[in-house]
Amino acid sequence: MSHKESPSPLAYLLPNFFTAASIFTGFYAVSLALHHDFTAAAWFVFLALVFDGLDGRVARLTNTASHFGVEFDSLADIVAFGVAPALLMYLYVGEGYGRIGIVVSALFIIFGAVRLARFNVMTSRIEPSVFIGLPIPTAAIMISLSVLLLERYPQVHEWKGMLLPLGVVLAVLMVSNIRYPSFKKINFKTFYLLRFLVAAIGVAMGVFLYPIEGMALLGAGYLLYGPLRALFYLARRLMAHRG
Numbered sequence: 001m002s003h004k005e006s007p008s009p010l011a012y013l014l015p016n017f018f019t020a021a022s023i024f025t026g027f028y029a030v031s032l033a034l035h036h037d038f039t040a041a042a043w044f045v046f047l048a049l050v051f052d053g054l055d056g057r058v059a060r061l062t063n064t065a066s067h068f069g070v071e072f073d074s075l076a077d078i079v080a081f082g083v084a085p086a087l088l089m090y091l092y093v094g095e096g097y098g099r100i101g102i103v104v105s106a107l108f109i110i111f112g113a114v115r116l117a118r119f120n121v122m123t124s125r126i127e128p129s130v131f132i133g134l135p136i137p138t139a140a141i142m143i144s145l146s147v148l149l150l151e152r153y154p155q156v157h158e159w160k161g162m163l164l165p166l167g168v169v170l171a172v173l174m175v176s177n178i179r180y181p182s183f184k185k186i187n188f189k190t191f192y193l194l195r196f197l198v199a200a201i202g203v204a205m206g207v208f209l210y211p212i213e214g215m216a217l218l219g220a221g222y223l224l225y226g227p228l229r230a231l232f233y234l235a236r237r238l239m240a241h242r243g
Contacts, residue, residue, distance in 0.1 A: 115133050
């Protein structure tokens with residue numbers, strides 16, 4: 001009877017290497033923001049997201065998932081998607097608003113840490129197809145996209161201050177009970193695959209033509225999906241009670 005060969009100890013280093021790369025790119029985004037290179041800092045937050053996505057997938061492909069890896073990934077997330085975007089937001093606009101800017105930026109990090117801690121505690125008890133609360137990488141990307149849009153269109157620079165209310169909204173959504181799809185365990189048997197493929201290609205072409213605007217629209221759609229879905233089910237329950 002053959003036994004499944006266990007992964008080499010060196011194989012466990014590979015997913016943790018990607019996690020370390022996520023921390024490094026998050027820190028480098030911080031250093032770029034400190035030098036007021038805000039566009040580059042925002043893109044490095046995106047790069048941290050790429051590494052964050054790779055570490056888990058590599059761990060599953062190589063069968064090297066571990067409790068250490070999970071904890072390491074969580075700590076990496078608070079650096080790359082908590083500290084980096086919060087400091088980017090503070091230096092880009094919050095610094096000009098004194099203590100308000102400090103509070104909003106700190107709130108983003110604190111609620112992001114609460115979001116990660118709650119996810120680690122509850123991850124085995126919730127349905128795998130949804131996230132409870134806005135994922136912290138999504139919140140970080142929304143901050144980065146906002147900076148990229150403001151830098152791309154200087155004519156709307158007078159709206160920079162709106163980044164702080166957005167930071168508050170993102171922070172609150174992270175610790176809310178609003179559900180968001182995770183896309184990690186999609187059952188493609190339930191989709192019309194051809195239609196899904198056509199739609200995915202159309203979206204990809206749009207993002208290729210207008211990268212920042214396309215990703216901003218996708219991010220905004222995902223961000224609004226949770227509250228709109230919650231309002232829909234709330235309205236339906238209220239109508240059911242009245243009926």
